[in-house]
Amino acid sequence: MLKELTKNEWLSLLNIPENRVPTILILRGTRNLRVNYAKHSTFFTNIYEVGSPNGIFEDVLIGDYKNISVGYASVYGDAMASEITHLFGVLGTSLVIQTGCCGALNNSIQAGDIVCATSAYCGEGASQYYLPQKREISASLDLIEQVTPSRVASVEIHKGPIWTTSALLAEGKAEIQRWSHQGYIAVDMETATTFAVAEYFGMQRLSLLFVFDNPSKGEHILLSDVEKQSRRENGEQAVIDTTFAIIENYENGNR
Numbered sequence: 001m002l003k004e005l006t007k008n009e010w011l012s013l014l015n016i017p018e019n020r021v022p023t024i025l026i027l028r029g030t031r032n033l034r035v036n037y038a039k040h041s042t043f044f045t046n047i048y049e050v051g052s053p054n055g056i057f058e059d060v061l062i063g064d065y066k067n068i069s070v071g072y073a074s075v076y077g078d079a080m081a082s083e084i085t086h087l088f089g090v091l092g093t094s095l096v097i098q099t100g101c102c103g104a105l106n107n108s109i110q111a112g113d114i115v116c117a118t119s120a121y122c123g124e125g126a127s128q129y130y131l132p133q134k135r136e137i138s139a140s141l142d143l144i145e146q147v148t149p150s151r152v153a154s155v156e157i158h159k160g161p162i163w164t165t166s167a168l169l170a171e172g173k174a175e176i177q178r179w180s181h182q183g184y185i186a187v188d189m190e191t192a193t194t195f196a197v198a199e200y201f202g203m204q205r206l207s208l209l210f211v212f213d214n215p216s217k218g219e220h221i222l223l224s225d226v227e228k229q230s231r232r233e234n235g236e237q238a239v240i241d242t243t244f245a246i247i248e249n250y251e252n253g254n255r
Contacts, residue, residue, distance in 0.1 A: 007090055013052065016091075020048050020062050022069040023254070024247050025088045027081060029100025029190040029209075033059045033074040040072050043244070060084065065244060068251045078126035078166045078193040085194050089201030095143075095250055096198050096205050099239050101212040101232070102162065102188040103171070105180040109211055112231025114155050114238055115185060116147045117162045117207040120192035124166035127196035136161070137195035143206040146246050155238040160185040162207070164192035176215045186211065204250075208242055210235030 011018055030036045037059040041047060044063025050071075051057055059074040071093060073084040085096055102115050109115070119138040122128065131137065149157060163184040165171065171187070179187060191207040198205040212232060 005090065007092060010087060010090055014050055014057070016048070016050060016062070020069065021091045022062050022071040022088070022093055023095065023251065024068065025071040025073070025085070025093045025096040026243060026247075027073055027075050027084060027096065027098050027100075027190065027194060029076065029081070029098065029188060030074055031076050033076065037061070037072075037074045040074075043240075044070065044072070057084075057087070066248065068247060070247060075190060077189050078124035078164070081190040081193040082126040082130070082197050085197035085203075086201075089197060089203055094203055094254075095247075096194055096203050097243050097246065098191050098194040098205070098207040098209075099243055100188065100190065100209055101236075102186040102209040104158075104186050104211045104214040105163070105176060106158070106185045107214070109158050109185065109214060110156070110231065111211050111213055111228040112155065112233075112235035113211045114147075114157045114235060114242075115162060115207075115209045115211060116144060116157060116159045117186070117188075117191050117209070118144060118159055119161045120188075120195050120207065121161065121163045121184060122192040122196065124164050124189070124193055126166075126193045127164075130196045130200040134196070137192055137199055139195065139206050140204040143204060143246060143250075146249060147206075147208065147242060155235055158185055162186040162188060162191060162209075164188055164190065171215060187215070206246065208239045210239050 028036045047063040050060040075081045163179045
């Protein structure tokens with residue numbers, strides 16, 4: 001069965017040369033899979049598109065960033081995040097960085113700010129199949145410490161625990177208030193899953209998210225204005241810049 005597939009079996013099934021297995025994996029949480037795949041493709045050279053005969057894997061690549069081998073995948077929700085992290089975990093990738101957007105749960109956090117998750121609560125469904133005894137999974141401390149104001153220019157950084165859900169439209173006022181009162185500073189749809197699978201395979205892990213809106217203020221994804229959109233774009237660029245800076249530092253530290 002799929003759980004028992006080995007590294008060599010996955011390499012054969014996906015036609016991936018063994019020398020192309022990346023050290024680092026970036027996941028971009030998004031419903032707009034193809035748009036973000038195309039956007040991130042521009043950061044890499046020597047791109048190898050990862051697919052499969054039956055189309056299970058799409059919007060996944062392995063490419064070079066400044067001579068560093070990096071995997072990238074657009075994912076939406078816990079199922080996709082678990083599958084891609086599992087695949088690269090089996091292949092031997094040692095670091096995964098979850099990126100994307102989140103909803104803030106603290107009144108002091110604005111659209112466009114950066115959330116660096118110190119841990120993620122497993123409010124989704126996939127993490128239980130990897131770490132059934134854990135309800136909250138931590139990020140790698142040494143990576144958290146590398147996320148500093150100088151790395152993200154003028155964008156404000158917030159470090160703290162977040163909640164991961166798998167049902168975006170089921171977020172109501174009661175849920176938002178409960179998560180906030182429990183001390184969670186943001187909510188997303190992938191981080192707990194990515195962290196759980198990463199821990200299962202012994203991978204280092206980090207989550208850097210830009211704030212799309214603040215549900216605790218009554219805001220939601222269907223509301224928009226020009227100023228917020230500008231802040232979101234700046235926040236996403238800060239996430240991208242910080243992610244690649246950490247990748248360079250990680251690679252240099254492992255040489």
